[in-house]
Amino acid sequence: MVSMQGSPRMAVNLGGIEMRNPVNTASGTFGNGEQFEGFYDVGSTLGAITCKGVSAEPWVGNPVPRLAELGGSAILNSVGLQNPGVHGFVERYGSYLQGLRDKGCAVICQVAGHSIGEYEQATELFEELAPFASGFEINISCPNIAAGGAAMGATPETAAEVMRAVRPRTARPVIVKMAPHDVAEIGRALEAEGADALSLINTIPGMAIDVRTRKSRVCRPTAGVSGPAIHAIAVRMVWECAKAVRIPICGIGGITCGDDAAEMILAGATAVSVGTANLTDPTCAARVVAELTQWVREQGASDVNELRGAFEC
Numbered sequence: 001m002v003s004m005q006g007s008p009r010m011a012v013n014l015g016g017i018e019m020r021n022p023v024n025t026a027s028g029t030f031g032n033g034e035q036f037e038g039f040y041d042v043g044s045t046l047g048a049i050t051c052k053g054v055s056a057e058p059w060v061g062n063p064v065p066r067l068a069e070l071g072g073s074a075i076l077n078s079v080g081l082q083n084p085g086v087h088g089f090v091e092r093y094g095s096y097l098q099g100l101r102d103k104g105c106a107v108i109c110q111v112a113g114h115s116i117g118e119y120e121q122a123t124e125l126f127e128e129l130a131p132f133a134s135g136f137e138i139n140i141s142c143p144n145i146a147a148g149g150a151a152m153g154a155t156p157e158t159a160a161e162v163m164r165a166v167r168p169r170t171a172r173p174v175i176v177k178m179a180p181h182d183v184a185e186i187g188r189a190l191e192a193e194g195a196d197a198l199s200l201i202n203t204i205p206g207m208a209i210d211v212r213t214r215k216s217r218v219c220r221p222t223a224g225v226s227g228p229a230i231h232a233i234a235v236r237m238v239w240e241c242a243k244a245v246r247i248p249i250c251g252i253g254g255i256t257c258g259d260d261a262a263e264m265i266l267a268g269a270t271a272v273s274v275g276t277a278n279l280t281d282p283t284c285a286a287r288v289v290a291e292l293t294q295w296v297r298e299q300g301a302s303d304v305n306e307l308r309g310a311f312e313c
Contacts, residue, residue: 008296009303010289012047014271015197015248016173017106017135019047022265022304023289026252026275027110027137027177028052028079029226030285032093033100039282043103046285050199050273051089051097053112053139056121058085068208068217074227075276076208078218081112081142086125098132106134108175112142113152116165123169135173138166141202151179156189163193173197175250180204180230183237184244191245199250199273200241201234227276228254235263242268242309256284258291265292268309 010021025033027050033042042049061082068076083089097107109126113119119138126133140153140162153159159176166174173196178186180201187198203224208217216223234253242249251264252273261272272292277284296304 006297006302008293008301009305010047010293010296012270012305013248014048014173014250015135015175015195017048017108017175017197019106019271020104021047021289021293022269022271023261023285023292024048024050024108024250024271024273025278025285026050026273027139028077028081029275029278032089032097034093034096036278036282040286041103043100043105045289046105047271047289048106048108048134049100050108050110050137051093052083053081053110053142054083054086054089054122054126055081055112055114056086056118056125058088059083059112063219065218068223070208070225070227070229074225074229075279076206076218076223076225077203078220078223081139083112086122086129090129094130094132097130101132101134107132108135108137109133110137110139110177111166112139114142116162119152119162120165120169123166127170127172133172135175135196136166136170137175137177137199138162139177139202141177141179153179153186154181156182156186159186160189160193163190163195167194175199177202178241180233180237183241187241187245191247195247197248197250197270198241198245199252201230201237201253204230204233226254228256230254231260231263235267238264238269239267239311255288256281258288258293258295261288261292262295262307265304265308266311268311270305270308
């Protein structure tokens with residue numbers, strides 16, 4: 001136990017990725033870190049950042065409009081993972097990301113693909129070109145073009161197939177970014193194929209219609225909903241998954257403050273990722289670090305890990 005004035009230990013291990021504190025950033029909401037340096041020292045503050053998703057070759061992404069605000073509690077996005085490809089990403093951000101690692105902030109590179117072969121190729125390129133990467137997050141919510149657009153990880157079988165293909169391509173930790181369905185069953189399948197950790201949840205499919213034009217408010221009929229409106233759903237899914245697997249979980253979904261992060265940890269998460277809140281409050285992730293530390297202190301714990309999964313029905 002610690003006194004109210006003591007400093008609890010905040011370091012966590014996310015599947016082999018050592019983090020000074022449990023606070024990460026969600027891919028696609030934090031650029032690649034550099035864009036936030038004007039607000040605080042990213043490398044000296046956060047436990048980790050997860051970079052924007054990158055594929056083996058450049059992707060142009062979806063046409064505009066890509067974003068729509070939903071009443072202040074959520075956003076709808078259909079960005080389409082626009083990215084410069086692994087070579088372009090490393091050339092543009094490699095030096096900065098190495099600087100983050102040197103300051104003690106873990107760097108998680110997200111791997112995107114539209115086929116098994118694309119995941120394999122991107123992982124191999126990252127393994128060769130990105131010494132700054134602490135580990136890789138495999139985004140299995142990408143559409144499988146060959147299968148008519150279904151998510152690559154839509155079923156335990158397809159999720160396991162992606163993991164089975166990627167695992168031999170790197171010895172570094174592999175986290176899998178999961179879609180918001182069947183998380184316990186799919187989580188078990190990923191664990192069985194060698195995943196080191198899981199991150200969940202990804203955005204929830206939704207729609208927003210402009211009632212005057214009778215068209216979608218974004219470029220496609222459906223898109224991903226994120227933000228505070230999905231937080232309670234995300235906490236529930238983290239809890240369900242944590243009961244089903246033994247590997248660590250990074251909880252994602254609507255985190256805007258330390259209490260939101262604490263809920264994820266009580267539900268069983270080892271780490272948390274701040275996502276949409278970065279877009280409305282660029283200092284949010286840094287604030288969550290401070291507020292989460294204060295919560296651990298108030299709980300009388302000497303180590304944040306003591307509180308993981310401590311939810312009581």
